[in-house]
Amino acid sequence: MTSRPNTAQIAAIVDEAALSGTAIAQFTAQFEFNVDEAYAVQTQSIDRRLARGERLVGVKMGLTSRAKMAQVGVDQVIWGRLTDAMIVTEGAPLSIGRFVHPRVEPEVAFLIGASLAGNVTIAEAMSAVEGVAPAAEIIDSRYQNFQFALADVIADNSSSSGFVVGPWASPEVDISNLAMVLSVDGRPAQIGSSAAILGNPLRSLVEAARAAASAGLTLEPGWIVLAGGATAAEPLAVGSTYRVDVESLGSVAFSVTA
Ligand code: 0L1
Ligand code: MG
Numbered sequence: 001m002t003s004r005p006n007t008a009q010i011a012a013i014v015d016e017a018a019l020s021g022t023a024i025a026q027f028t029a030q031f032e033f034n035v036d037e038a039y040a041v042q043t044q045s046i047d048r049r050l051a052r053g054e055r056l057v058g059v060k061m062g063l064t065s066r067a068k069m070a071q072v073g074v075d076q077v078i079w080g081r082l083t084d085a086m087i088v089t090e091g092a093p094l095s096i097g098r099f100v101h102p103r104v105e106p107e108v109a110f111l112i113g114a115s116l117a118g119n120v121t122i123a124e125a126m127s128a129v130e131g132v133a134p135a136a137e138i139i140d141s142r143y144q145n146f147q148f149a150l151a152d153v154i155a156d157n158s159s160s161s162g163f164v165v166g167p168w169a170s171p172e173v174d175i176s177n178l179a180m181v182l183s184v185d186g187r188p189a190q191i192g193s194s195a196a197i198l199g200n201p202l203r204s205l206v207e208a209a210r211a212a213a214s215a216g217l218t219l220e221p222g223w224i225v226l227a228g229g230a231t232a233a234e235p236l237a238v239g240s241t242y243r244v245d246v247e248s249l250g251s252v253a254f255s256v257t258a
Contacts, residue, residue, distance in 0.1 A: 004031035011044035038154035064228030080158030105229030109135035131168030134246035138162035166252030190231035201227035
């Protein structure tokens with residue numbers, strides 16, 4: 001173990017790794033680093049983005065399904081912040097030149113219609129939702145070999161990198177058990193159910209309200225909450241097209257360029 005940098009210095013390291021698309025070593029392999037410190041780092045790294053002009057547009061929940069936990073060997077629900085710079089426009093090609101080793105996973109997105117924060121019930125969470133949509137999250141761990149421990153991934157804004165959201169549907173749609181398929185170049189690569197997301201993606205929204213409040217944040221009207229991947233993620237390859245279909249909600253697709 002070497003002497004450790006402070007949280008602001010660690011925030012600068014993860015922020016610069018994300019900006020330059022350069023892989024870094026896990027912090028937990030170098031010094032003692034706990035979850036509270038990791039969330040402090042996440043806040044400070046996002047503050048650096050906001051200082052550069054980015055805007056907070058929501059929250060992502062991570063590792064909300066067993067498939068996701070198994071893929072990365074971390075078994076706790078985590079969260080991160082979404083900024084406008086992470087928005088991928090549907091239909092526009094996504095250039096992955098700035099990423100380290102990007103992957104994509106099928107998700108359900110919530111559009112927040114009324115402020116939500118703290119310990120809320122599923123019914124309260126539901127009544128704050130203006131729309132639900134199929135979504136794809138592009139994750140990109142900044143750690144070498146996509147390997148990390150819990151505190152590392154939290155400090156890295158829970159691998160948040162990009163997201164694309166399909167058409168908004170009515171919040172009246174029952175999203176508790178919808179078939180979800182992630183296709184690569186027209187072939188199904190991952191098949192799952194929205195029930196894999198904490199039993200019901202609305203539970204993930206409840207967790208998002210609690211998590212945001214722990215950092216002094218409120219889920220604001222107009223914000224997006226990504227409920228988490230229903231299946232393991234697939235690596236992105238230049239020239240390929242990725243599509244997420246969610247039963248009753250529709251689909252969202254994007255293509256990848258260098
Ligand atoms: O569920 C997720 O969005 C994943 C968060 C971090 C773990 C990963 O990079 O796969
Ligand atoms: Mg995700």
